[in-house]
Amino acid sequence: MRSDKARNREAVLAAAGRLFDRAGDPDEVSMDAVAAAAGVGKGTLFRGFGDRLGLIRAVYDERVAAELSAAEPSAAGPADQALDLLVRTWRFKRRHRVLSLALERAGYGSPYRNESYAGLHATLAGLIARARPGSPAGFLAHSLLAAVRSDLVEHLSDQPPIDVEAGLRDLVGSVFAEARGRPAA
Amino acid sequence: MRSDKARNREAVLAAAGRLFDRAGDPDEVSMDAVAAAAGVGKGTLFRGFGDRLGLIRAVYDERVAAELSAAEPSAAGPADQALDLLVRTWRFKRRHRVLSLALERAGYGSPYRNESYAGLHATLAGLIARARPGSPAGFLAHSLLAAVRSDLVEHLSDQPPIDVEAGLRDLVGSVFAEARGRPAA
DNA sequence: ACCGTAGCGGACTGACGGTCCGTTTTCCAA
DNA sequence: TTGGAAAACGGACCGTCAGTCCGCTACGGT
Numbered sequence: 001m002r003s004d005k006a007r008n009r010e011a012v013l014a015a016a017g018r019l020f021d022r023a024g025d026p027d028e029v030s031m032d033a034v035a036a037a038a039g040v041g042k043g044t045l046f047r048g049f050g051d052r053l054g055l056i057r058a059v060y061d062e063r064v065a066a067e068l069s070a071a072e073p074s075a076a077g078p079a080d081q082a083l084d085l086l087v088r089t090w091r092f093k094r095r096h097r098v099l100s101l102a103l104e105r106a107g108y109g110s111p112y113r114n115e116s117y118a119g120l121h122a123t124l125a126g127l128i129a130r131a132r133p134g135s136p137a138g139f140l141a142h143s144l145l146a147a148v149r150s151d152l153v154e155h156l157s158d159q160p161p162i163d164v165e166a167g168l169r170d171l172v173g174s175v176f177a178e179a180r181g182r183p184a185a
Numbered sequence: 186m187r188s189d190k191a192r193n194r195e196a197v198l199a200a201a202g203r204l205f206d207r208a209g210d211p212d213e214v215s216m217d218a219v220a221a222a223a224g225v226g227k228g229t230l231f232r233g234f235g236d237r238l239g240l241i242r243a244v245y246d247e248r249v250a251a252e253l254s255a256a257e258p259s260a261a262g263p264a265d266q267a268l269d270l271l272v273r274t275w276r277f278k279r280r281h282r283v284l285s286l287a288l289e290r291a292g293y294g295s296p297y298r299n300e301s302y303a304g305l306h307a308t309l310a311g312l313i314a315r316a317r318p319g320s321p322a323g324f325l326a327h328s329l330l331a332a333v334r335s336d337l338v339e340h341l342s343d344q345p346p347i348d349v350e351a352g353l354r355d356l357v358g359s360v361f362a363e364a365r366g367r368p369a370a
Numbered sequence: 371a372c373c374g375t376a377g378c379g380g381a382c383t384g385a386c387g388g389t390c391c392g393t394t395t396t397c398c399a400a
Numbered sequence: 401t402t403g404g405a406a407a408a409c410g411g412a413c414c415g416t417c418a419g420t421c422c423g424c425t426a427c428g429g430t
Contacts, residue, residue, distance in 0.1 A: 025294055041379025109210055112340040139352030146331035155297040167324030174359040226410025
């Protein structure tokens with residue numbers, strides 16, 4: 001790796017992160033703006049990251065990695081682990097609002113075409129399957145993750161009266177509890 | 186309302202509906218394409234519907250109205266009503282895949298800035314509050330609706346092995362059930 | 371010091387949503 | 401029936417943006 005390439009990569013990542021954090025909406029951050037802020041040509045930008053999605057992923061992954069280093073493993077039950085996962089995800093998306101929104105919107109037509117989503121889903125589905133064998137764990141995992149989607153996080157942040165963490169606790173508790181009196185449908 | 190205006194409006198709605206139904210992705214349908222297919226100038230298109238979102242809303246509302254006329258009111262318990270609401274929403278979004286996706290993506294930055302969403306949420310939150318007073322009904326309603334978001338519907342349609350209706354039944358059953366053994370968190 | 375090449379950068383392209391304004395159509399009043 | 405004001409039309413036009421292209425630069429091995 002040539003030195004100028006590495007230097008430029010760092011400059012771009014830093015500039016993009018700064019711009020997304022400043023912005024109120026992902027669409028306000030154009031690729032031209034990122035290139036300019038990084039002091040780099042557009043060609044360099046696209047050669048280094050492929051396309052807009054690639055850039056966003058790179059910045060996102062960097063932050064995920066930084067966050068992960070500060071995670072303590074807890075040996076609790078599946079429900080607690082699931083709740084922990086969701087709350088951590090929620091807090092992350094809340095802290096990195098615009099960037100998370102950008103990633104979910106840019107995901108080539110679907111936020112689900114996403115490596116990190118697949119990982120979260122697999123983990124969560126495993127926990128559910130362990131706690132409630134026979135349940136539709138895959139679908140339930142998707143549903144729980146849908147509750148912490150970026151734009152919902154954003155929407156609920158606008159009117160703060162809702163206590164999201166308490167809500168998640170209730171939701172996870174319901175899904176993991178052995179149900180009585182399910183409706184006849 | 187002048188006659189040519191009415192005529193053009195119908196032509197545009199029909200053309201747009203057709204194009205969205207044919208398309209695999211909302212982005213494939215440009216405003217120019219709609220205007221051309223309707224045999225109408227772009228000016229007419231934008232004067233009649235304001236902007237892209239306005240057009241999508243108009244087509245969507247038309248279909249919602251058509252669907253509603255075929256709805257029988259059932260006097261069941263809250264859980265069953267909620268399940269019914271979600272399953273019907275899911276089926277609708279499945280039948281009108283691309284259009285629903287278009288609406289959720291175009292929603293001025295957020296799918297939640299949406300009249301029909303607000304209505305669904307209010308209804309659902311009411312049902313939950315009735316069945317489980319003291320629960321975070323607002324948040325739970327958001328969560329349940331998140332499980333039938335268009336792009337999730339789309340994602341789950343790609344791999345049909347998941348039985349979504351059964352999943353919804355389980356999910357609604359969990360949320361409406363009196364929970365035992367909630368995790369300590 | 372030299373040179374092959376990986377890397378640079380910004381002018382350029384194509385597409386799209388949205389606007390503008392000269393022209394056409396409608397419809398009512400005389 | 402006709403005249404004309406106002407409403408509506410339509411497509412050329414604009415600004416913006418993601419992504420490409422290619423002549424130039426500077427890095428690093430020899």
